[in-house]
Amino acid sequence: MIYGILRYVIAILIGTAAYVGMDNLAPIIDPYLVTHFASFGDMSLTVARIAVVVVGTILGIIIGYFVSSFILKQGLVIARRLERVLTHIPNQELIAGTIGLLFGLIIANLIGVAFNQVPIIGPYISIILSAIFGYSGVRLMARKGPEMYLNYMRQWKRGELSTKKSKGFKVFGSNKASDNNGSSKLLDTSVIIDGRIKDLCATGFIEGPLVVPLFVLNELQIISDSADAMKRNRGRRGLDILKEMQDAKMVTIEIVEDDYDDLQEVDSKLMRLALEKQWKLMTNDFNLNKVARVQGIKVLNLNELANVLKPVLIAGEWIRVQVMKEGKEVQQGVAYLDDGTMIVVEDGRPYVGQEVEVMVTSILQTSAGRMIFARVDGGKHE
Template sequence: MLALRLLIMLLGLLLGLAAGRGLAAVQPDDLGIVNTLSLMLAGMLTALLLAPRIEQVFVRFSATFTRWYARLSPRAVAAATFGLIVALLVSVLLSSLLRTVPFYTWIWNLIVTVVLGVFFVSFALRNAESFGLLAFPQVRRKPGSRLLDSNVIIDGRIVELLRAGFLDGELVVPAFILRELQTLSDHHDAQKRTRGKRGLAVLEDLRALRPLRIEDWDDAALPTTDDKLIRLARESGARIVTNDNNLGKIARLHGVEILSIHEAAVALKPQVQAGDHLTVTISKGGQQKNQGVGYLEDGTMVVVEDAIRFRGKPTRVVVVNNVQTNVGRMIFAKLDGEEGAA
């Protein structure tokens, strides 16, 4: 914000110069120059003192303006522009008709223009949905945005990912995805209706954790939701969060990055499953009688039943269960048949 502070100081300097020139008109030349320089310095220092407060006001105003601009709908902009054009045309027509009236001056012309502008713009905004054909499918490019597909919303695991902090960036829900969920929630089929209501409930949970942005974008020329998602992602530079493998393959062919919760779940799946055979060295006893405890190379604890007699020896075991706890992964196992017989 150095540029803003310099601008504020320059304004203070100019105000001091203006005040000094005003006083110099009624003072001797030498005294007027000294007073002008003093007032310029005083104005610059005053501006320097007030700069932090002015910066805070500017930052708050900038944040408010940014939020307001982010909520602007292309239809609303098109409607307001159309209303203003009509107001200006009607104002020109009235001024041409009333120019011969004696009391009709430019002040009345300005008042009439303002009144017409307020009327036509407010009327157009109340009926903004009727101006969809005039609105270009405007897309706001914001690096790091995440476009949510309907299947990943209905899945619901995205809430836990967001709560755990594994999903960064701005979450964007396209308007056509929201309409798809609304259509499902009103469907006559009970199963589809349940899926739609679950999706809307998940969106409420997401909104409680982080602000959601509804992207009012659509392209009637594209037949499917997948095509619209890919086009929107390409134009906005966002990534698509989805569980649809086919959508992921097509999107990657178009150069769109995909975040698949299903692929992440597969990648995080434990490498050791029930029934697998392991060889561990029993290093100590467990909490239960005759239990032995060993560790894998990655530090995972392996609790083996009836294995304390093999303490200090490599022992072949069979995995019984794999438990994920808050502190890490824990494997429960039993002795392999040959080890138990020995």
């Protein structure tokens, strides 16, 4: 029903425009009408003039009615695109950008008054200034507005806290990431999918809020919707782990809407967010780890933590292991510690599937982890 009403409204508007157009064209059409209808009298000439205007208006309404369908369809397409764009803009940036636009237009109009008297180009200067200052206000406030608001709220809370303390009240600090920059940890996609973060939080060794940006959640959703079964399972696992951690309330998990439209890569957005907020970045990505540290970002790498927590063995120490399979070299066997560390056992091939006492001969530390070399003492353990 609304669609039909809009078509009629557009038809009437175009008909009105046609009426105005015919009225403006009257001086051009009138000589032609005088030539053909003046001989029939003034009444015929007046009727002819009215008929021209009426016919032009009716044609405008008919054309407007048929064109209205196309106009409405294109308008809906533009509205949906605009809605999709606005949906991905965080609320804070949207409000700040609107305020910046208003201030930019006000400044542009104030400056434009000085150019109104300039001949020919005066009105156009005001339009150009409005575009420049409006765009600059949107970009500046969208980027700096939320940060300025957080700084103001932080200072206001500190002032309120000091006031309450002076009155003898004890006030506990907030758990918000913005108030705990030193302890806040920014999670990237690899850490969430890895899953060990949940077990680490359960031990109580992780404190402070864990921050998950909205663009990381969007990346997890994209991975979860992937056509590749492996990627799809990894993405869903990451989302499930986040939900389990929230439900268990092991640590505070905060979802932040900070985003950067000028950056496409999630890693680049994470590094800029970590730099701006002075947050620590938790990742398992080797390349992101290196690039972030070059930029001065504090990085927490779970793989490095796992390597540090592996049991320390020294050459000459005896341990009991189960030889799992044959090695690459002749008479070699391969065993594993509980943490997954591989042990290459010399002369261990005959003991595949059995537990034996082995002596550590050397330890090789690599970027992928540790590799232990050992030899059998010669005795089988049934």
